[in-house]
Amino acid sequence: MKENAVIAEEAALAPETVSEAFEQVVRGRRSVRKFLEEPVPEPVIEKCLELAVLAPNSSNLQPWEFHWVRTPQMKAVIAEACMGQSAATTASDLIVVVARTGTWRAHAKRMIADWPGGNPPKIVRDYYGRLAPFMYTQGILSVIGHGKRVLTMAVGLFRAMPREPVSLGDMKVWATKSTALACENIMLAARAYGYDTCPMEGFDSARVKRALKLPGDALIPMIISVGKAAPDGIYGPQFRFSTNEFVKRY
């Protein structure tokens, strides 16, 4: 297996070119709410998904899934669940991004079983075999989580220790967080390849889950539509409150 860092080094562009291009991608990404009829080439979506999973994620437990909807039939079903908004109905592709709170246990086992080169060091076996199950098991109605919360608060009086996740609700936050990092990679990658996206939260998650037969532990942080922006696809100038309002320095 060739290391990604090595691949990057071999392909190396000049540093200023890289930072300039990156800024162009970030500034060029806008939420596009109307797309041209032009379909996005499949390899572009494949590339977006390939780069999506290179996002950092919690303990490398990869709690994400990407349900890539391209057939007209299923697109119509999902677009309707998106309340028929134009960002969905005019899109070439829809990516229903799913965060799973229940796959970490199987993935932790595989982090040991599939370790590159086999035979993971003891620290890895301990982490995925013992620490991860301790951290992520919450029990029915979070009963184990509540126990951990009490323990954590008691020990935490005397020394620093991680406080979360200690409930099923915390697990939703946990899975959503890593999955959102991957979402940003998808949206930026699409822009880098000359296409546009819209992250949608306004959808009927119950209908989408039913249509895609998602399991009970699945959350849908967002549905990302992908396409080529229509000339009137951006609804206004980008507008943020001043960065200084959100930045505190110490």
Added chain:
Amino acid sequence: MKENAVIAEEAALAPETVSEAFEQVVRGRRSVRKFLEEPVPEPVIEKCLELAVLAPNSSNLQPWEFHWVRTPQMKAVIAEACMGQSAATTASDLIVVVARTGTWRAHAKRMIADWPGGNPPKIVRDYYGRLAPFMYTQGILSVIGHGKRVLTMAVGLFRAMPREPVSLGDMKVWATKSTALACENIMLAARAYGYDTCPMEGFDSARVKRALKLPGDALIPMIISVGKAAPDGIYGPQFRFSTNEFVKRY
């Protein structure tokens, strides 16, 4: 106000250069757990934060905050709350990323008051004045949220409608999601400028909140350390399960 899209166009690099550079950034980003003593220039961090807030976010309500820790005193406090892990103790800068579940109301008012050019259209006034408060108000112990859940389930039998957020827990997921998108911009931007990061979840949130005097509605999705990677700062090859396992096609 100059539109970002215009700035991007003026600076335009060739498409292949942009996509190649972007891929180089994504592949080059690794979680670095040990940094050289070299400090990161302040303008680099400023640029990372400037690009962070260009991430898409829910209804543009910008539920994020970035607590940028650079002084040795406060860095020591936060690094200790990170259990003294080397990714924290050796970092040049620490960015404590905060998601707020309670700022949406003030921000919704400001989306009307600060609308670019003044005088927002009726659809904007209705959205931030009426729909957003309906969607995001959950009440004490989520009592309003529970009511909305029942209403949503009843109406949802007949037509598609958004199901979340309907609890204070959902609001945590909501705020975390947008904030994580900004986090990915920070980490990729740092790499684009030749620096490295580590997103940390292993920290004592109670101690960090106390040190930074964070309000009660603040969550800390992650603390991002920033620095120049030490030669032994990456602990192993990047390892993901096969992309095909996470991608389902329709």
